[in-house]
Amino acid sequence: MADQKTVLPPGLNSAEFKLALKALAAAVGDQWVKSDAGTIAAYRDPYATLDDYAFLPSAVISPASVEEVQKVLKVANETNVPLWPVSTGKNYAYGGPAPRMKGTAVLDLRRMNRIIEVNEKLGYVFVEPGVSYFDLYQHLRSIGSKLWVDCAAPGWGSVLGNALERGAGYTPYGDHWGNQCGLEVILANGEIIRTGMGGVPKSKAWGAFKYGFGPYVDGMFTQSNLGVVTKMGMWLMGEPPAVKPMVIQFPREDSLAQIVDAVLPLRKAGIFNGGMMLSGILWEGGGISPRTRWYDGKGAMPASAISQMARDLDMGWWNLVTGLYGTEALIASNFEIIRDAMSSVPGAKVVTESDRPTDPAFAYRKKLMMGEPNMYEFNLINWVPGGGHIAFSPALPLDGAEAEKVYSLCSNTVHAAGFDWMGEFACQLRSCLQVQFLPFNRTDPDERKRAHETFHKLVGLCGDAGYGEYRTQLGFMDAVAKMYNFNDNSFMRLNEAIKDALDPKGILAPGKSGIWPKAIRGVPHA
Amino acid sequence: MRNLGLICILLVGISDKSLSAPPTPDMDGSKTMPSDAAEPFSHKPLRSTATDIGQRLFETKCGICHSNSSLYAGTQMLARRTKGNDKVLALRKEGVPAEYVKHVVRNGLVEMPPLSRNDLTDQELDAVAAYLARAK
Numbered sequence: 001m002a003d004q005k006t007v008l009p010p011g012l013n014s015a016e017f018k019l020a021l022k023a024l025a026a027a028v029g030d031q032w033v034k035s036d037a038g039t040i041a042a043y044r045d046p047y048a049t050l051d052d053y054a055f056l057p058s059a060v061i062s063p064a065s066v067e068e069v070q071k072v073l074k075v076a077n078e079t080n081v082p083l084w085p086v087s088t089g090k091n092y093a094y095g096g097p098a099p100r101m102k103g104t105a106v107l108d109l110r111r112m113n114r115i116i117e118v119n120e121k122l123g124y125v126f127v128e129p130g131v132s133y134f135d136l137y138q139h140l141r142s143i144g145s146k147l148w149v150d151c152a153a154p155g156w157g158s159v160l161g162n163a164l165e166r167g168a169g170y171t172p173y174g175d176h177w178g179n180q181c182g183l184e185v186i187l188a189n190g191e192i193i194r195t196g197m198g199g200v201p202k203s204k205a206w207g208a209f210k211y212g213f214g215p216y217v218d219g220m221f222t223q224s225n226l227g228v229v230t231k232m233g234m235w236l237m238g239e240p241p242a243v244k245p246m247v248i249q250f251p252r253e254d255s256l257a258q259i260v261d262a263v264l265p266l267r268k269a270g271i272f273n274g275g276m277m278l279s280g281i282l283w284e285g286g287g288i289s290p291r292t293r294w295y296d297g298k299g300a301m302p303a304s305a306i307s308q309m310a311r312d313l314d315m316g317w318w319n320l321v322t323g324l325y326g327t328e329a330l331i332a333s334n335f336e337i338i339r340d341a342m343s344s345v346p347g348a349k350v351v352t353e354s355d356r357p358t359d360p361a362f363a364y365r366k367k368l369m370m371g372e373p374n375m376y377e378f379n380l381i382n383w384v385p386g387g388g389h390i391a392f393s394p395a396l397p398l399d400g401a402e403a404e405k406v407y408s409l410c411s412n413t414v415h416a417a418g419f420d421w422m423g424e425f426a427c428q429l430r431s432c433l434q435v436q437f438l439p440f441n442r443t444d445p446d447e448r449k450r451a452h453e454t455f456h457k458l459v460g461l462c463g464d465a466g467y468g469e470y471r472t473q474l475g476f477m478d479a480v481a482k483m484y485n486f487n488d489n490s491f492m493r494l495n496e497a498i499k500d501a502l503d504p505k506g507i508l509a510p511g512k513s514g515i516w517p518k519a520i521r522g523v524p525h526a
Numbered sequence: 527m528r529n530l531g532l533i534c535i536l537l538v539g540i541s542d543k544s545l546s547a548p549p550t551p552d553m554d555g556s557k558t559m560p561s562d563a564a565e566p567f568s569h570k571p572l573r574s575t576a577t578d579i580g581q582r583l584f585e586t587k588c589g590i591c592h593s594n595s596s597l598y599a600g601t602q603m604l605a606r607r608t609k610g611n612d613k614v615l616a617l618r619k620e621g622v623p624a625e626y627v628k629h630v631v632r633n634g635l636v637e638m639p640p641l642s643r644n645d646l647t648d649q650e651l652d653a654v655a656a657y658l659a660r661a662k
Contacts, residue, residue, distance in 0.1 A: 092639065
């Protein structure tokens with residue numbers, strides 16, 4: 001439950017804040033500016049290692065249009081109310097809708113939920129921030145479109161928001177940011193820009209050609225605090241002639257390096273052509289039932305119980321989840337190549353749909369591989385009581401020895417602290433992300449504290465070994481940013497220079513990705 | 527807080543002891559998939575045909591986690607805390623107190639994240655709460 005204490009933006013007294021809220025209400029309407037405890041409570045991060053109060057906003061502002069966002073930005077600049085833009089606010093495990101800095105007002109863009117264009121011929125859509133995967137899926141099906149949405153696993157997330165966070169999915173279009181094309185952004189001073197071909201007023205290629213002319217700036221608006229993205233073009237895959245969802249199971253924990261090294265050449269050659277998750281058994285089977293079914297003791301689940309769980313569920317210790325896309329003939333031919341190549345790993349077993357008719361884990365993955373959103377993966381919050389979880393997601397090359405090193409480092413660290421290693425390697429073309437949930441009982445203050453310290457340890461150990469996170473929860477943004485410290489932090493100096501130039505008053509998302517406005521740079525925050 | 531008394535009473539029922547209670551019968555000791563895994567993992571909730579507005583909202587907005595199968599996160603969570611069909615909110619014989627529903631939706635409850643007024647308006651929440659409060 002959220003703390004009921006009044007929260008103010010830093011530097012403002014309650015009279016100043018009241019005046020600011022009045023001006024904001026004039027911009028978007030009374031009912032769309034709220035600062036009561038009942039409203040604020042819904043914008044906490046319910047899964048964080050720190051308490052709710054650490055990231056509680058002061059107010060929630062819900063504009064419905066570009067014009068209203070512009071008005072809000074104008075007021076924010078005049079009154080020094082910082083804003084934390086969220087699309088649907090479902091970025092759980094990384095902070096949900098909560099702002100990095102306590103007292104920041106959430107700019108909730110959920111009401112901007114138009115699907116502006118569906119281009120069936122070229123295969124793209126333009127969406128506003130409030131469009132969820134469910135919304136887009138339903139819309140496409142209702143108009144008889146043959147385009148597929150590449151979804152993040154829980155389908156209530158924002159298509160635009162997830163792409164801006166550079167999330168991953170399951171189809172060949174699983175690199176969400178990689179498939180973005182064209183942005184409309186409102187800068188902190190209220191100016192609207194359109195990137196790529198959107199800069200040419202009569203261009204018909206805004207959603208088709210990314211790069212436009214001159215500097216390619218789209219990436220500056222991902223994981224950043226330089227503007228409010230109000231429209232985004234997203235490429236969508238056309239329904240292919242055939243799809244074959246599959247899981248390749250491997251019984252031994254120590255096969256990780258071999259598996260990854262067997263995958264890489266097939267990835268490079270385009271034989272594996274879908275999204276790909278190499279999932280540990282606790283992730284793969286963890287949604288079926290809570291941990292107590294397998295182990296009820298204290299500390300990390302022992303290897304014997306993990307093996308038993310894999311055997312009982314007829315799953316591997318490692319499970320390579322992917323789909324093959326193309327024609328029946330192409331898939332059949334690629335399937336043979338894959339089966340032969342992956343059989344070099346001891347005990348490898350290829351499983352397809354007909355082998356797993358009632359397996360919910362197979363079913364939800366299959367849906368995701370075919371662009372159908374669902375919420376099954378959210379079941380992982382039930383693994384331990386108290387539901388706490390944050391995701392630790394370092395990036396590494398798609399290389400067996402590297403994967404083994406990261407897995408050993410992370411699993412040893414969490415096991416020593418009494419937590420399970422529950423994770424998967426999201427394999428891309430040449431890299432992978434070790435997406436690891438750190439599940440903990442949030443109702444137990446000691447466990448929460450231990451989880452917080454363990455996560456910091458993971459950031460430090462992995463960073464020192466060369467593995468930076470690609471995305472992180474609010475409370476660890478500064479720590480992760482510090483790992484990207486080449487040349488005495490020249491990357492952060494660049495980020496700060498851009499921040500100061502585009503948002504001199506620092507009203508947009510203070511602290512996002514470790515980038516703070518000049519006036520409060522260096523001030524410690526939770 | 528106006529409803530604190532009611533909330534406290536209900537919270538007591540799901541406190542530490544029941545959070546770490548043994549698995550519910552449909553999970554316990556099973557060496558195969560849970561019994562309700564046989565029900566196809568569907569998207570029924572997204573396509574509600576209910577005429578009652580509260581029911582329709584529940585099925586489309588809440589059903590993504592609270593449908594009738596332990597393969598949905600909310601139902602699985604309640605399976606750990608409750609007996610029998612109480613894990614399925616829409617099937618509770620006595621109904622669920624409306625004020626309790628409203629409080630939990632806005633504030634969240636342990637594993638359940640809160641829903642904002644932009645996710646579900648106050649008017650919509652009233653309709654959902656009225657639907658869940660009705661005895662079944």
